[in-house]
Amino acid sequence: MVVYLIFVLLSCTIFFFVSCSNAVDSVSANQPIKDGNTIVSYGETYELGFFSPGKSKNRYLGIWYKKISPCTVVWVANRHTPNTDASGVFEVTTDRILLIHSGISIGNRSVIWSSNSTILSVNPVAQLLDTGNLVVWDESSNKENPIWQSFDYPGDTFLPGMKFGKDLITGRERYLTSWKSPDDPSVGEYKLWLDTNGYPQIFVVKGLVRHARLGPWNGVGFRGFALENTNPILYAEFTVNDKEIYYGVKLKSSVILRRVMMNDGNPRQLNWIERTQEWVMYGNIVVDSCSYYGRCGPYGICSIELPPCSCMEGFEPRVSEDWNGGDWSLGCQRRKPLNCGTRDVFHKISGVKFPDTRRSWYNVTMSLGECEMVCRRNCSCTAYANVDIRNGGSGCLLWFDDLMDITEYEDQQELYIRLASSELAGGSSFNKKKEVLTVMLSVSSAALLLSAVAYACRKKMKTPHKKGRGENENEPFVGSRPHTLVKDQSSVQIENLDEVPFLSMYQIVNTDNFKIDNKIGEGGFGPVYKGVLEYGKVIAVKRLSETSQQGLDEFQNEVICIAKLQHRNLVKLLGYCIHGNERILVYEYMENKSLDHFCLQHPDLLSSSYFADEDRGSMLDWPQRFHIIHGIAQGILYLHQDSRLQIIHRNLKAGNILLDSEMNPKISDFGLARKFVGQDDMAKTKKVVGTYGYVSPEYAVHGCFSIKSDVFSFGVIVLEIVSGKKNREFSHEAHSDNLLGHAWRLYKENKSIQLLNASLRNSCVISEVLRSIHIGLLCVQHHAEDRPTMLSVVLMLISEGALPPPKQPAFFTEESHRQVDSVSTLEEYTITLLHAR
Incomplete structure (x- = not known):
């Protein structure tokens, strides 16, 4: 009996120590880690817990080397939201996966940070690996596919x-x-x-x-x-x-x-x-100094020798006076113009770091000879090279712009630069003198022309604008980056403006000069122009007009928000300009304009010459539309949950969904966006802004907005994409319902497929169409709490499971719209009508 008891006791002891050793590197649900406690990776390389960096007293959850002193941190969870005391708690949950909160009692707890994983888990376990990676597994799933991992969010x-x-x-x-x-x-x-x-x-x-x-x-x-x-x-x-x-x-x-x-x-x-x-x-x-980007400008080569910059063979300084004075930023230019085709030659150079490849094309299977043929046939190709030095070199890399940021570097790979054939072949002294004279005359003429243009632009910038909106009218035409805006004679500080490039008015005027032929649209902000930067980048330029109902707040909001938002389904802000009364935003140019141009039928625009009398609604088949729905959902989910700033857009509509050359959707127009903290926070405003047909009822009537306001707008967009009809412009001979009401009527009669635009019948997948309509109706339900989150929307779009039945939508008849219109006449509920920018 004694032997048996000893055996049982020994077994329990072994089991206890094995359990502890297995649990030392992991945490499961209901196993919170309080400030002062840690977990350690299996090989004791890394440790996770709360710490205070340097002289700070703030507390952060981080990962550091276990056996290295002083403490060397390699990852921080709550970088922007520290805890101010030692009450922090880290735990694993099934909804937000990882969570940091503060407060001693449950009633006083506030969320500091969460991982906000898009995958729900029944039995999540967080484990600190010996690589320094904090991973979350589901105990019942394959550990090769973690739900979340810190390596995806490096610091x-x-x-x-x-x-x-x-x-x-x-x-x-x-x-x-x-x-x-x-x-x-x-x-x-x-x-x-x-x-x-x-x-x-x-x-x-x-x-x-x-x-x-x-x-x-x-x-x-x-x-x-x-x-x-x-x-x-x-x-x-x-x-x-x-x-x-x-x-x-x-x-x-x-x-x-x-x-x-x-x-x-x-x-x-x-x-x-x-x-x-x-x-x-x-x-x-x-x-060294050559490591800094573009020190010697286009076609300049940087060296650690003095002087550091020289022009490539076949090129000369663009502005000799500046170059000789030590300003190399304008770079070099060709001595002789290209002839294109077989009359050009390719000069081989080696021992350099290859130029900037942002404006390039590559193919990893082509030979070097094939690469030369492709480049020779394209007059815009400025250079070519192989991609991979292994096995003697393979692949093709082509440049289509000025060659930028070239540095001497020990590398045997060869770069082939396009030059005029006469550049290497030489020529008679008479021809050389003639070319020098021609260049001198050209430079003189160009200088006179530029002086005239600069004078005209300066004079135009000094023309008085509407009073009360501008800064000093006599500020320099090309100045330093401004730090403040002026609003009603008081300075308004724009924070973090350095995250977006500042463009001078000179650069903007040279880009498009605001010519009427370049105008591509007009929105609530003002006119939009198409332009081309010096290095060939096509851009869209938005200029705040004097009559715009928007102003400095929206301008500041747009700059700050988009600078901090990076996602493939959000439009990119390339720069901004503040000069006198001018407020200008520069975006990437979207070849296919906005979603409503291609997807929704406009009776007054179907005869536009741009579309050659063709119904634009038929130009997007169902797979493209379904792809767009997915992209918009992913973009909004990023705004609500995964971005550095959690954002409520407040002005989602088809006109603010731009389409690139491959019909990928890009959400634009963040002038009305607002930051929020917490998933279900509700804010209230006395000035309701947005576009009728997309604004949720609680926002239009009571001024209350939340992430569910964006969900409502998304639902309207989905139903518009499926039907090809605008919500506010929809009409039907049998009833007075708007698009939402019509979709709701068809759903109740089990005839949802009839909402599908006739042009999509040959390309559609019926299950996808019905699922999209169902999700759209779930998003436009009258009460905000009934609408799904965008995470649920994304999961519903990619899954095939059963969907909950939708409830009655908001604004499903024209009569209800008129009721909202009457509310908008009250001073405290002013709805600003905004159009596509």
């Missing part, structure tokens, strides 16, 4: 095993952002980012201004990053496919290293030396 530190790049399916980008200071882990000025426009390359950016660049991938490493190409302790990998583009490193030996985006703008690799117990800088990306 300032890149660790071996991370993916650095872009997920092409979800649009998520993984990049490094510096801390504000050693005492403040919130996002600082600098970002290390993989740019996937053109051939992928890595930039250090300050806001949206490029600070430094690593050349494109050459099969072994990134050109311009010698540390990587010769590194004996790790090897780099670069993956490009239709699902993702990312860069990563794997260790060759058991060393401890990290790459950090420092708050001074210099990314560094630091190695831990066990013998001396210190971090040693193994390499620095920005190592």
Whole structure:
């Protein structure tokens, strides 16, 4: 009996210690970690818990090296929302997955941070791996597919095993952002980012201004990053496919290293030396003055020798006086113009970091000879090269713009520059003298012309505008970046404006000069023009008009919001301009205008010459429309849940959904957007803004708005996409219902498919159509609490499960619309009608 008791006791003891050892690196639901407690990875490499950085007394949840002193943090959860005391608690939940809250008692708790995963879990477990990755699994699922992981949301530190790049399916980008200071882990000025426009390359950016660049991938490493190409302790990998583009490193030996985006703008690799117990800088990306982006301008080559800048062969300084005076930013220009076709030659150079590849094209299977043929046939092609140096070189890379940011670099890859044949063949002295004379005359004429244009523009800028809206009318035509706006004679500070490039009025006027022929639209903000920047980038320019009902608040909101929002389904803000009374926003140009132009029928516009008398509603088939619905939903979900700023858009409508060249939707117009905290927060305003037909009832009647207001607008857009009809302009011979009422009527009669536009019958998938209509009706239900969240909408769109029955929609008859119209006449409920910008 005694032996039996000893056996049982020993078994229980072993089970207890095994259980504890298994649980030391993980946390499941109902196992909160309080401030002061930690979990440690299996190999005791990393530790997770609450900490205070530097001299700060704020508390953050972070991951640091377990056995390295002083504490070296590699990841922080609540970077922007610290706890001010030691009452923080970290736990795993089934709805938000990971949660940090403060407060001793349950009634006093407030949410500080949540992971907001889009995948729900029944039995979630958070585990700290020995790679430094905090992952969340479902105990019943495959551990190779985590629900959430910290490696998808890096801070300032890149660790071996991370993916650095872009997920092409979800649009998520993984990049490094510096801390504000050693005492403040919130996002600082600098970002290390993989740019996937053109051939992928890595930039250090300050806001949206490029600070430094690593050349494109050459099969072994990134050109311009010698540390990587010769590194004996790790090897780099670069993956490009239709699902993702990312860069990563794997260790060759058991060393401890990290790459950090420092708050001074210099990314560094630091190695831990066990013998001396210190971090040693193994390499620095920005190592000399040539590492800074575009120092020598277009077609200039930077060298560590003095002077640092020289022109490529066949090129000369664009402005000799500036060049000789040490200002190389304007770069170089061709000595002889191109003839195009077979009359041009390609000059081979080597030993340089390849130029900026944002305006490039590549094919990984083409030979170098095929690459030359493609470039020769295209007069816009300025240079070509192979992509991969492995196995003698393969793949084709073409440039279609001025060659920018070229640096001397030990690299055997060859770059072929397009030159006029006479440039290398030479010519008679008479011809050379004639060319010099021609150049001198051309430069003189151009100088006179530019002087005249500058004078005219300066005079135009000095013309008085409406009083009370501007700044000093005599400010310089090309000035420094302004820091304040003036509103009613008082300064209004715009915070974080450095995140968006400032464009001078000179650049804007040279872009499009606000010609009537370039005007592409008119919105509540003002007219919109098409323009082209100096380097060939096509843009859309929005100019605040004097009669606009919008003003400085909306302008500031637009600049700040879009600067902090990065998603494939949101429009990109490329820059802004403040000059005198002028307020100008510059966006990426959308070739296919807005959704209502292509998807909704406008009786007064169907005869437009742009569409050659063709019904635009038939130009988008069902697969394209379903793709657009998905994209809009993903964009709104990002705004509500996954972005740096949680945003309620407040003006979602078909006219504010822009379409790029591949018909991908881009949400635009953030002038009325508002930040919020918490998923169900409700705000109230005395000034209701938006567009009839898209505004939710609680907002239109009571001035109350929340994320469910955006959900209502999304539902209207979905029903418009399916039917090809606008909600407010819909009419039916049998009743006076608007589009929502008509869709509700058909649903109750089990005839929802009749809502489908006739032009889509041959391309539609009936199950997708019916599901879209059902989801649209769920989104436009009268009461906000009945509407789903955008997370639920996205899940319903991609799943095939049963949907809950919708309740009666809001504003489903014209009579109810008239009731809302009557409310809008009251001073406290003014609805500002805004049109597509």
